């Protein structure tokens with residue numbers, strides 16, 4: 184079993200900023216140690232946003248958008264993709280529709296090699312919230328989960344989490360278990376998305392901090408492919424009704440900035 188560096192070792196390097204949106208063009212000045220996170224909510228977009236968002240998508244993405252059964256899911260997909268395309272496009276000085284993607288090992292999307300760009304990214308969406316995290320040259324994984332009631336919480340905990348996590352979640356007072364479940368789930372999913380394996384990775388083979396009040400941390404791993412000391416976890420600024428987490432390849436002075444994004448006419 185490998186133990187991670189305790190969270191306090193990197194706490195002093197953590198910088199969470201929620202501020203007024205900076206110009207997307209400032210991405211050209213993207214410092215290599217920075218993780219940039221954008222988040223957008225379907226319910227908080229300006230009038231007329233949807234055609235603008237759809238207009239940035241590829242034919243394949245529009246076809247996918249059209250296949251969603253629920254309108255809200257189609258809108259969330261369009262919003263997330265438009266945000267991803269717009270922030271990547273600004274960083275590479277190309278049009279949003281000119282951004283092309285390819286699938287990495289295990290299907291993790293990445294920029295097509297033809298871009299010759301160092302940016303790595305990972306999107307997530309849940310409820311009415313879309314989030315994307317972008318780095319320079321470091322793998323990143325992000326997850327958000329709308330906290331919602333679950334039937335048979337204890338059964339789900341036992342089916343999903345490692346022995347240590349099960350013990351810690353079920354030790355929490357009953358009123359706090361749901362928050363603990365989603366905090367732990369978002370943290371685990373951020374880790375497996377950063378690694379690129381997604382949910383194929385055995386979720387009981389590593390432990391995360393499950394307390395929503397404690398900083399996210401990858402505590403231990405029993406799989407050689409996941410070395411805790413190689414990754415750093417961050418919280419995102421809290422948002423009522425959502426759990427979230429970010430995992431990124433470790434680097435000196437890692438800093439996270441988080442901005443709200445709206446789908447307005449291009450700058």
Ligand SMILES: CC(C)(COP(=O)(O)OP(=O)(O)OC[C@H]1O[C@@H](n2cnc3c(N)ncnc32)[C@H](O)[C@@H]1OP(=O)(O)O)[C@@H](O)C(=O)NCCC(=O)NCCS
Pocket residue numbers: 263288289290291292305306307308309324325326327372375376377378379380381382383
């Ligand atoms: C990828 C996966 C982690 C997404 O989980 P989710 O909670 O449904 O979705 P999120 O909103 O957090 O993330 C979705 C994004 O993850 C990204 N993604 C896809 N495969 C990924 C991978 N292997 N690693 C990291 N990110 C991945 C995509 O960009 C996707 O966005 P898109 O749907 O707009 O293309 C999960 O579906 C998975 O692991 N799938 C592969 C294994 C599988 O199908 N298992 C069966 C279900 S248990």
